[in-house]
Amino acid sequence: MPSSIAPMTGHLDMALTQFAKRFVQNGLISDVLAPRVPVGRQTDKYWIFGREDQELTEQQLRATGAPAQRIRRSLSTDSYFCRSHALAADIADEDRASYSDAGDLEQDSTQALMAKLLLQKEDELATMLTDTAQITNNVTLAGANQWSDFGNSTPGIDVETAKDQIRLAGVEANTMVVGGAVFRYLKNHPAIKASFQYVQRGSLNQADLAAYFGVDQFLIARGVKVTGGVGGFIWGKHALLAYASASPSREDISAVKSFVWDSAPGTAGGIGVVTGRNAEPTAKADIVGVDFYYQQKITAVETIYLIKNAVA
Secondary structure (H helix, E strand, C coil): CCCCCCECCCEECHHHHHHHHHCCCCCCCHHHHCCEEEECCCEEEEEEECCHHHCCCCCCCCCCCCCCCCCCCCEEEEEEECEEEEEEEEEEHHHHHHHCCCCCHHHHHHHHHHHHHHHHHHHHHHHHHCCCCCCCCEEECCHHHCCCCCCCCCHHHHHHHHHHHHHCCCCCCCEEEEEHHHHHHHHCCHHHHHHHCCCCCCCCCHHHHHHHHCCCEEEEECCEEEECCEEEECCCCCEEEECCCCCCCCCCCCCEEEEEECCCCCCECCEEEEEEECCCHHHCEEEEEEEEEEEEEECCHHHEEEEECCCC
């Protein structure tokens, strides 16, 4: 970025914005489990339909000359609010001069900022979806029932129990999410390996486990965050089953959605990268800022099931 940009005159950098939108951090699954739904306003309401389609309360037998009983679908609303999640970084002129042979400092700074925003998004989702106060369909495993107990646990039956609960909402669970520790135990679980003994050699992979559990997507959540200098896995030792629409909209019953204000000012598709010169001339530095307007929200709690402490 040219250092001749006047102080206090930032501008939307479309090239860096497109770079930020393309960037995806490895091991994060929030955009798959909570698909992005573009919205035209920062805050608005969305409709929630009742479950009358599953009820048989009406009198369907009609006498000659009598009118048919009328039905009416109940409607309620909820709302979203897409907040700006934003971070900025300084690029000192001295750093630019030293970095010139190593790569593009603007792109690297943008990637670092976007990575932190996506990590925060992942952590927000994991915190929400592993909270039994919010996820009412849940079970907490302990002792011999945990999948790390190869001799006694029954992961296949536990998952079918979860899928049966989600079926009550009229959809089939198509997504399973596990933490990295859970994946390690599942791919080595004797009951699961026995299902592949005549067709599979070596270690089981994600596709094998998707087939075993009967889901379209088997996601391994490998996101890591560092707290107090110590790294830990964001999703812990849990597993969950959910329904996530392949074509998300405000009307479908995906368990979770990411509402994204795609026309937010200073952004393209809800994500913006602003560059400018530091207002203090003696700082001799440019500024790169990234922001992302979104809210992740549980939109159909009936279509998600949490298996807490799946392994020890």
